[in-house]
Amino acid sequence: MTAQILDGKATAAEIRNDLKARVAALRDRGIAVGLGTVLVGDDPGSHAYVGMKHRDCAEVGIRSIRRDLPADATQEQVEQAVAELNADPDCTGYIVQLPLPKGLDEKRVLELIDPDKDADGLHPFNLGRLVLMQPGPLPCTPKGIVALLRRFDVPLRGAEVVVIGRGVTAGRPLGLLLTRRSENATVTLCHTGTKDLAAHTRKADIIVAAAGVPALITADMVKPGAAVLDVGVSRVNGKLTGDVAPDVAEIAGWVAPNPGGVGPMTRAMLLANVVEAAEATAS
Numbered sequence: 001m002t003a004q005i006l007d008g009k010a011t012a013a014e015i016r017n018d019l020k021a022r023v024a025a026l027r028d029r030g031i032a033v034g035l036g037t038v039l040v041g042d043d044p045g046s047h048a049y050v051g052m053k054h055r056d057c058a059e060v061g062i063r064s065i066r067r068d069l070p071a072d073a074t075q076e077q078v079e080q081a082v083a084e085l086n087a088d089p090d091c092t093g094y095i096v097q098l099p100l101p102k103g104l105d106e107k108r109v110l111e112l113i114d115p116d117k118d119a120d121g122l123h124p125f126n127l128g129r130l131v132l133m134q135p136g137p138l139p140c141t142p143k144g145i146v147a148l149l150r151r152f153d154v155p156l157r158g159a160e161v162v163v164i165g166r167g168v169t170a171g172r173p174l175g176l177l178l179t180r181r182s183e184n185a186t187v188t189l190c191h192t193g194t195k196d197l198a199a200h201t202r203k204a205d206i207i208v209a210a211a212g213v214p215a216l217i218t219a220d221m222v223k224p225g226a227a228v229l230d231v232g233v234s235r236v237n238g239k240l241t242g243d244v245a246p247d248v249a250e251i252a253g254w255v256a257p258n259p260g261g262v263g264p265m266t267r268a269m270l271l272a273n274v275v276e277a278a279e280a281t282a283s
């Protein structure tokens with residue numbers, strides 16, 4: 001079997017096209033949409049992701065607001081950037097690019113974001129809404145994963161899903177999303193303390209690997225026909241490497257590659273969150 005590719009790049013382009021029309025409709029009603037980013041330090045990956053987010057904004061007609069701070073920025077400087085975006089009427093929503101450099105209090109920074117401008121859905125208030133299944137902005141990677149699975153008709157209802165990684169941007173909120181009544185999947189959240197990972201993955205209809213361990217998932221760990229989504233990113237000898245070994249595509253039914261799978265969907269969902277927030281205030 002050769003897996004069908006869950007093409008996040010093409011799907012994200014379709015979503016941006018739809019968002020472009022919605023941004024234009026808002027503009028016709030006199031409502032401008034603006035996305036802000038706070039980027040601290042020199043991490044090449046973070047710089048690349050933030051650059052791509054602003055490029056996407058330009059394509060869709062969303063105004064970009066950048067606050068770039070040096071690697072030695074103090075907690076006060078980061079909090080000041082957040083306060084400025086909270087107060088900026090041109091900023092519909094914004095994100096603080098993660099991870100922040102060591103020594104900065106990430107939790108405190110996220111808590112200072114105005115929950116109504118929280119384009120990442122990572123403020124505790126909005127994560128609480130997700131737990132309570134109330135409407136609100138959803139974290140972009142899990143929202144993108146669900147949109148990708150739906151776009152390619154991967155069955156979710158009653159599916160056994162194994163998520164590997166309990167991080168706050170991907171694994172943990174994904175478990176909450178997939179167990180909503182609208183998705184109705186059964187989720188096992190695996191992590192570094194999981195005793196026999198393969199015993200879990202072999203039973204799964206869908207595997208989402210977000211551990212950041214190169215080639216963690218190999219073909220012998222996958223049930224034939226399962227969907228496998230690669231979210232993890234590591235650098236091996238300077239080359240970006242995902243969590244899923246290439247031979248998995250020979251046994252899986254669907255594969256979300258990395259790059260080209262979940263990453264572009266994460267960015268598309270960020271724009272969607274900002275547009276949805278603008279539409280909600282306009283109605």
Ligand SMILES: Nc1nc2c(c(=O)[nH]1)N[C@@H](CN(C=O)c1ccc(C(=O)N[C@@H](CCC(=O)O)C(=O)O)cc1)CN2
Nearest residue numbers: 049095096097098099120140169259260261263264266
């Ligand atoms: N504030 C946040 N920080 C981080 C998040 C997040 O959702 N919010 N998630 C990740 C990184 N991330 C978003 O910022 C992200 C990861 C990957 C991509 C992407 O488009 N990747 C491309 C490949 C890019 C390349 O070639 O380097 C792909 O997969 O095709 C976008 C965003 C951690 N931080």
